[in-house]
Amino acid sequence: MVSTVQNSDVKQKDEDQAVVVAVTFAAVFDAEAEDDRDVYRLGVALPLLQVLQRVNERLLEENPVEHQLFDIILITTETRQQQQSSSIINSTRHHGLEVGRFCFSSEDDFIESLAHNNVQLFLTTDGNEALQATQQGVPSALLDKNSASCPSDQLRVVLCQDATIQPNADSSGASKKSAQSFLTLLGQIRQKFGMFNSPLCFTIVTSCGGKDSCCSALKSLRSLGVSVDEAYCLGGAPRGPILSILRPHFLLSDGFSQLEG
Incomplete structure (x- = not known):
């Protein structure tokens, strides 16, 4: 009920x-x-x-x-x-x-x-x-407690290539489609503001691959109407340290089911 x-x-x-x-x-x-x-x-x-x-x-x-x-x-x-x-x-x-x-x-x-x-x-x-x-x-x-300690006037969303561009093989088709639809909606809101002083900030973090992998992820997001403010190519390095600096309000990663600190 x-x-x-x-x-x-x-x-x-x-x-x-x-x-x-x-x-x-x-x-x-x-x-x-x-x-x-x-x-x-x-x-x-x-x-x-x-x-x-x-x-x-x-x-x-x-x-x-x-x-x-x-x-x-x-x-x-x-x-x-x-x-x-x-x-x-x-x-x-x-x-x-x-x-x-x-x-x-x-x-x-x-x-x-x-x-x-x-x-x-x-x-x-x-x-x-x-x-x-x-x-x-x-x-x-x-x-979790990490998101509780980052008050801000700007909504900070971190996108990880693994989930948003190349979803897990275990993810259902419905999950992939709904994830892309949600990103498109966020992208539409971001487009209502200029490059500077926006209340919404997108950051992409690519865990594997080099510059080409990062560029491919950016193009894929752009096809959904998502303009990225910052991009970090980690080349296999752990993403925990950069996330501790970025302090996102939420992280869209691993099928959108985990917030990793």
């Missing part, structure tokens, strides 16, 4: 043009920490939610009638949390989070909830949830 409740505090996005991002309760809030005001403390997803709101603000500054905005959905499958739905809604209001909808489902139905809400990116702290979503054709990424 899937139940979706609109947040009356937030202006609803255009369902035909919005980029729908679903994030789990466990990523947004600390379920074990609730104060005497019946408000949950914030979790690791806070910097990401804040920067998504900032991108929306910049889009509306450029075009007050812009409809291609990020639409945030909070999803929970925990029965106890669903019984305390008023606390969840009050917590988003208290912290000023622009969550458009609240989705409540069972663990068995959470994939259905993603499809029901036309989710184009699923963010979680649970690797199993991310893997299940990816296998069903919903691009997903893990959030």
Whole structure:
């Protein structure tokens, strides 16, 4: 059973043009920490939610009638949390989070909830949830403490050649198609801004191969309408050190199912 409740505090996005991002309760809030005001403390997803709101603000500054905005959905499958739905809604209001909808489902139905809400990116702290979503054709990424320590006015997305250009052989056709569609949407948002002072930054990291491999990846992304701001060709070197410097809000890699630090 899937139940979706609109947040009356937030202006609803255009369902035909919005980029729908679903994030789990466990990523947004600390379920074990609730104060005497019946408000949950914030979790690791806070910097990401804040920067998504900032991108929306910049889009509306450029075009007050812009409809291609990020639409945030909070999803929970925990029965106890669903019984305390008023606390969840009050917590988003208290912290000023622009969550458009609240989705409540069972663990068995959470994939259905993603499809029901036309989710184009699923963010979680649970690797199993991310893997299940990816296998069903919903691009997903893990959030962890590294993403919690990088507040910014610019959404930083790192693309790795292994996943975005040459997906794993184990990835389903639906996963590849949905990943490319999501990248195209991000590329369209990036194109609404100039080369400098953009609220969205794309970086590509190629783990293997040399200059030719990097150029091929750039051309493939360009064919999807994605303009890359920075590119790093590692030539087989581990990507952990460069990622620790780039500090992306999320990394689209390995079938969009892992955030590697």
